[in-house]
Amino acid sequence: MALRSSEIYQELRRRILAGELAPGHRLVVRRLSEEFGCSDIPVREALRSLEGDDLIEIAPYRGAQVRIYRPDEVREAYLIRANLEGAATGAAADFVDDETLAQLEQLIEQMDDVLSTEDVTGFSALNREFHELVFSACPYRRLQDLISNVWDGHVGMVTVMRLHPERLHRSNEEHRAILAALRARDGELASRLACQHKLRVGDDLVAALMEDDERAARTATTDAVALP
Template sequence: MTIGEFPAGSGSHEEPNLREQAYDRMREQIFTRELPPGGLLSEVRLAKAYGISRTPVREAIKQLAQVGLVRLVPGRGAFVTELAPHDVVEIYELREQLECYAIRIGARRLTDEQIAELETLADEADRLRDANDLKAAFELAVATHRRFTRAARNVRLARILEQLEDESRRVSHMTFMRPGRLAAALAEHRDILAALRARDGDAAETALRVHLRADRDAAVDQFAPDTY
C-alpha cells in the first residue's frame, strides 16, 4: 500500500479534519502492518508522507495511544503497540462473553427485514470472495459481524463493544492473513444467520462462539512458535 497525500489546507478550521485523516490513515496502516508492531512513529516522516504539518500527525498519534494502538514512551517517542498471543486470547475471551450474550438477545429482537439485510450482505461477501476481491469481502464480513453483535440494541453494551473495536479489528486482520480463513469465516456467518432466521438464541450463541474461537486460533497461529 502506498501512503497517499492529503489535500493541503491553510485555514485553522481544516486542522481537525487533517488530524482525523491522519488518524484514519495510521490506524489502517497499523491494522495492515504497513506500520509494523513495535515500529517507531516518526512525526517528520509521516507528516512528509501525508503532505501535512506535524501538528495533526502528533494529535493523531495521541488519539491512537488512547485506544491502545500506540505506546508513548517518554524521551523515546511513540511506538506501534506490539501484540502477543496472550493479548489475542484476552481480547477473544472478552469478546466471546460480550458478543455471545448480545447475539442471544438479538435473536429475539431482529426484525425480518434486518435478517434479510444480513443475508444480502452475506451474499455480497460471497460474491466478492468468488471474484477474488478478498479485501472487500473481508471488510464486508467485518461489517456483517458488527451487525450480529449490535443486534441486542443495548446502548451500554454497544458502547463497551466499541471500546474494543480497534483492538478487535487489528486482530481480525491477523485472521485474514491465514489462507482459507476468510472462506471458513463466511461459512460460519451463514450458520449464525440460519440460527437468527430461526429465532434460536441458543443456536446463534453456539454458532458465534464457534466462529470466534476459530478466529482466535487463526490469529494465534500468525505468531512464531517460540512466542507462545
C-alpha cells in the same frame, strides 16, 4: 497544501488496518511530516489519536511504532468477546425480523465478493457490519454498548488476519451457520455458534502471532549465521 492532523490520522489508520504498516513498524515524526508536507505538530496529534485507538505504542526515547499484540492479550480479548457476543446473538434470535435477516444474507454475499479480490480491509468492515446488525436486534442496549467498546479497543488485532486469508473464508461459512440459527429462531444454537466463531478467530490470531515470532526468530538466526 498541508494535511490536517485528522487527515493524517485517517491515512495512517487506514495503512495500519490494511496491513501496509506491519506490527513493530516505526513511525518517525520527521519522516511523516516530510511525507505529508506539514510541520511536526499535526503528525504528533495524529499519533496521539492512534495511540488512543490502541493501534500504536509511543515510548519515551523510542518514539512510536505500530502496536505488537501478545498471544495472552489476544486470548483474553477474544474470550471476553466470545461471551459477550454469544449472549447478544442468542438474545437477538427472538427479535430479529425478516428484513434484518435479508440484510444479513446480503452482507454474507458481499463478504464473498470482497474475498474473491482478497480485500481483507473490506471484509473486516463488512464483518463488523454483519455482527452489529445482529446485535441491533438484541433488546439489551447496555450489552450492545459493552460489545461496541470492547470491539473498538481491539480493532488493531484484525491486522494479523491478513496472514491467514483462508481463515476469512471459513469465517464467512460460520456467518452462514449463525444466520441459519437466527432464521430458525434458535437462540441457544445461535449463541453457541457465535461464541465458537469468536473463539476460533482468537485461536487463529494467536497462531498467526506465534508463526510471526517463529519466522522472525528464524530470520534472526539466518542473519547471525551469515555474518562474517
